[in-house]
Amino acid sequence: MGVLVSKDSRVIVQGFTGSEGTFHASQMIEYGTNVVGGVTPGKGGSTHLDKPVFNTVVDAVNATKADVSIIFVPPAFAADAIMEAANAGIKVIVCITEGIPVNDMVKAKEYIKGYDTRLIGPNCPGVITAGEAKVGIMPGFVFKKGKIGIVSKSGTLTYEAADQVAKAGLGITTAIGIGGDPIIGTTTKEAVELLMNDPETEGIIMIGEIGGNLEAIAARWIKENGTKPVVGFIAGETAPAGRTMGHAGAIVGGHDDTAQAKKRIMRECGIHVVDSPAEIGKKMAEVIGVLA
Amino acid sequence: MNLHEYQGKSILTKYGVAIQRGVVVEKVEDAVAAAKKLTEETGTSWYVVKAQIHAGGRGKGLVAETGSNGVVLAKGIDHVEEKVKGILGGHLETAQTNGKGKLVSKVLLAEDVYYPGESEVSEFYMSVLLDREKGRNVIMYSTEGGMDIETVSENTPHLIFKEEIDPKVGIQGFQARKIAFNLGLSGEAFKQMTKFVVNLYSAYEGCDAAMFEINPVLKTSDNKIIAVDAKVTLDGNSLFRHPDYAAMRDFTEEDPTEVEADAAGLNFVKLDGNVACMVNGAGLAMATMDIIKLSGGNPANFLDVGGTANAERVEKAFHIILKDPNVKAILINIFGGIVRCDRVAQGVVDAYKNMGSIPVPIIVRLQGTNAVEAKKLIDESGLNVHSAVLLQEASDKVKAVLA
Numbered sequence: 085m086g087v088l089v090s091k092d093s094r095v096i097v098q099g100f101t102g103s104e105g106t107f108h109a110s111q112m113i114e115y116g117t118n119v120v121g122g123v124t125p126g127k128g129g130s131t132h133l134d135k136p137v138f139n140t141v142v143d144a145v146n147a148t149k150a151d152v153s154i155i156f157v158p159p160a161f162a163a164d165a166i167m168e169a170a171n172a173g174i175k176v177i178v179c180i181t182e183g184i185p186v187n188d189m190v191k192a193k194e195y196i197k198g199y200d201t202r203l204i205g206p207n208c209p210g211v212i213t214a215g216e217a218k219v220g221i222m223p224g225f226v227f228k229k230g231k232i233g234i235v236s237k238s239g240t241l242t243y244e245a246a247d248q249v250a251k252a253g254l255g256i257t258t259a260i261g262i263g264g265d266p267i268i269g270t271t272t273k274e275a276v277e278l279l280m281n282d283p284e285t286e287g288i289i290m291i292g293e294i295g296g297n298l299e300a301i302a303a304r305w306i307k308e309n310g311t312k313p314v315v316g317f318i319a320g321e322t323a324p325a326g327r328t329m330g331h332a333g334a335i336v337g338g339h340d341d342t343a344q345a346k347k348r349i350m351r352e353c354g355i356h357v358v359d360s361p362a363e364i365g366k367k368m369a370e371v372i373g374v375l376a
Numbered sequence: 377m378n379l380h381e382y383q384g385k386s387i388l389t390k391y392g393v394a395i396q397r398g399v400v401v402e403k404v405e406d407a408v409a410a411a412k413k414l415t416e417e418t419g420t421s422w423y424v425v426k427a428q429i430h431a432g433g434r435g436k437g438l439v440a441e442t443g444s445n446g447v448v449l450a451k452g453i454d455h456v457e458e459k460v461k462g463i464l465g466g467h468l469e470t471a472q473t474n475g476k477g478k479l480v481s482k483v484l485l486a487e488d489v490y491y492p493g494e495s496e497v498s499e500f501y502m503s504v505l506l507d508r509e510k511g512r513n514v515i516m517y518s519t520e521g522g523m524d525i526e527t528v529s530e531n532t533p534h535l536i537f538k539e540e541i542d543p544k545v546g547i548q549g550f551q552a553r554k555i556a557f558n559l560g561l562s563g564e565a566f567k568q569m570t571k572f573v574v575n576l577y578s579a580y581e582g583c584d585a586a587m588f589e590i591n592p593v594l595k596t597s598d599n600k601i602i603a604v605d606a607k608v609t610l611d612g613n614s615l616f617r618h619p620d621y622a623a624m625r626d627f628t629e630e631d632p633t634e635v636e637a638d639a640a641g642l643n644f645v646k647l648d649g650n651v652a653c654m655v656n657g658a659g660l661a662m663a664t665m666d667i668i669k670l671s672g673g674n675p676a677n678f679l680d681v682g683g684t685a686n687a688e689r690v691e692k693a694f695h696i697i698l699k700d701p702n703v704k705a706i707l708i709n710i711f712g713g714i715v716r717c718d719r720v721a722q723g724v725v726d727a728y729k730n731m732g733s734i735p736v737p738i739i740v741r742l743q744g745t746n747a748v749e750a751k752k753l754i755d756e757s758g759l760n761v762h763s764a765v766l767l768q769e770a771s772d773k774v775k776a777v778l779a
Binding site for chain 2: 111137159160183184185186187188189191192193221222223225226227236237238239240241242243244247248257263264266267294296301302317319320322323324327328329330331332333334343359360361362363
């Protein structure tokens with residue numbers, strides 16, 4: 085079970101034959117993900133990693149019935165790749181690419197509104213449903229199968245949380261890396277909602293960072309609709325205002341998007357917020373009643 | 377990427393946005409000639425001398441050496457040299473320069489636009505920026521121009537208007553008219569404002585900006601609408617499309633260590649604390665800064681070394697971190713997923729040996745693939761390096777070395 089991707093997902097890789105695409109596609113295949121092919125314009129008809137290569141996403145969908153795509157296309161062409169996937173009927177688009185021009189994403193996000201599709205990212209580590217499918221760049225072995233869902237803006241901090249969860253005697257259903265850009269396809273609230281509705285998930289870890297108001301919106305939604313315990317952490321309490329901290333979206337612009345403000349809102353909405361990132365796993369074990 | 381006022385105005389001009397015109401002056405002795413040239417072009421007889429630095433609040437700011445404000449008026453060509461001398465080459469401190477003066481190496485000598493005439497002049501506020509929640513650009517504007525917009529938003533929020541732009545069709549005529557009406561304009565000024573708004577938005581999209589702030593937008597006494605100031609921030613991710621704008625980057629406005637780190641492909645932000653950190657991934661890097669604080673220290677930097685933490689990169693990162701004399705300890709926090717921890721550990725050991733000695737204790741926390749082998753490598757190196765596997769252990773070790 086889990087959400088978004090599973091053992092039944094039929095995955096294609098856009099930017100399949102490039103170095104990033106090749107490396108991570110082979111890692112995904114090794115994990116057991118059902119990769120059915122890839123797209124590299126101009127290389128259609130060939131094979132790569134023993135899978136067929138297509139010129140366009142629509143060719144790939146027609147031939148393989150793919151429903152999930154992962155994008156490793158360079159920033160200048162990535163928004164175009166997202167729109168191509170939506171247009172071809174892909175249901176879950178995972179965009180790993182970092183550094184896409186903001187105005188390109190404004191247009192791509194608007195374009196895909198007209199399609200029955202969900203975009204994860206960009207600038208994200210992808211999605212993994214433990215033991216079933218890895219559609220991303222995360223180290224698969226860290227995500228032991230279990231009952232906890234993770235929603236996070238960050239890559240390595242997600243691995244950190246998953247590792248702590250495993251050490252606390254729990255495991256992961258699905259971890260969703262929503263991405264660290266100012267414009268992303270799936271928001272914190274939407275990802276949390278998916279996990280709230282997943283029967284296998286018993287607790288949710290929500291990891292945010294400074295900048296924007298996605299965590300506040302998610303917190304208010306959880307207060308009204310939450311049915312499972314949520315543990316939260318916001319990175320960047322010590323970050324100065326007005327400076328971009330690595331992720332393009334991680335910048336304090338006002339009073340409401342500091343780590344302190346977000347944590348306060350999350351606590352008010354009943355989320356179990358930890359101040360130390362070392363305590364995420366321990367806190368989750370505590371609130372769902374499993375001793376570490 | 378932030379631009380100076382004169383650079384921002386040059387982009388606006390390209391898109392037909394009317395501006396307060398000016399000439400850039402870099403040497404005091406060029407000031408009078410520049411003033412004469414400006415008079416020939418614009419007919420102005422008064423001159424506004426504006427310091428060109430990347431910080432707001434220049435008008436109220438003070439030049440440390442002379443006591444001059446950062447924006448001053450020269451009422452006649454005879455006063456130009458003296459006024460320029462008061463600013464150029466000095467250090468300007470404003471509410472936004474964090475207590476440190478910024479060297480003024482250029483001033484903009486601009487025409488006077490507040491001349492009397494058939495109608496009153498009025499000042500407005502206008503910015504274009506991304507509404508992250510909606511994923512769309514918005515034009516934010518107000519009748520309360522010339523003031524700090526944060527103050528307006530606190531005291532009189534009903535005087536701030538927003539117009540959302542549909543990315544499918546861009547700005548439409550009715551939106552420009554709505555803005556001009558809301559600003560209380562009529563006649564020629566109304567017409568000029570609609571043109572101003574449409575051109576301003578085209579400029580924003582055309583140059584792939586991340587933010588435009590025009591404060592004030594001025595209605596002159598003869599009903600022209602012009603940008604008196606221009607704060608322009610470009611989207612760094614789009615600069616590959618605009619090599620001419622990328623060349624406008626002023627490295628002297630940035631921290632020299634940050635410039636060096638950037639050239640080495642390291643994502644580094646200088647902070648004021650005493651414990652440095654070196655981390656893979658931006659989110660974990662911010663979380664590591666927070667851990668430093670919880671351990672009783674203060675972060676000296678943000679540093680994301682990315683996915684390839686090899687000896688060369690680690691050594692470069694050490695060099696950059698150690699330029700700061702306040703650093704009392706270094707915390708290296710790597711979650712090895714695809715990158716193997718033992719490789720990173722070897723990188724740390726090699727970099728340490730290449731550098732001879734490092735004067736502060738180092739705590740290395742390596743978790744993930746081959747973490748055990750990595751810890752052994754560090755422990756057996758004989759260097760002043762403390763190893764940890766769990767994040768909590770790393771935090772405790774930072775506490776111990778600071779005590």
